[in-house]
Amino acid sequence: MNTLDLLTELFDHMAWADALTWKGVLAFPAAGEDRVLRERLHHIHLCQHAWLKIWLGKPVDPHDGEEFDLFELAGWARDYHEAVQGYLTTLNESDLARTVIVPETGPEFSQPHLSESFIQITTHSIYHRGQISARLREMGGVPNQTDFILWVGSGKPEAVWLGD
16 A cells, blocks of 8 residues: 555545544534534634645635534535545645645744645544544533544445435
């Protein structure tokens, strides 16, 4: 397995895990009223969309998605995963070494390679899914298990979003 294939698997897992996270959130009625949970959900998907825009050379708006309700945020999450999968299919192994210019960083910031930015967004998303799961549990909800090894052991299933 080459590096691009491995990184693509991290994105496949992220889509599966995000879809499961959203199923747990949307199955719990009180989730829609919790500001902290909504802010964390917005943050995870804002960052995902921002990185995709950076990779595509498009401007990043730090306020994207702020106006979305919970169901619109879930749709925005799904839209991201569809778009990033399309982007990944345009890449080859040598693209992973290209430098990514991260906006609004100073001259002392060492700009990452594309591969490093892929690791950033997939691990950043894992971190925040953990926060979302903990918050849901605190509120009395039941979060879904989204561990990478569970995904692997389940045969690496595709993401199944609500409505599929």
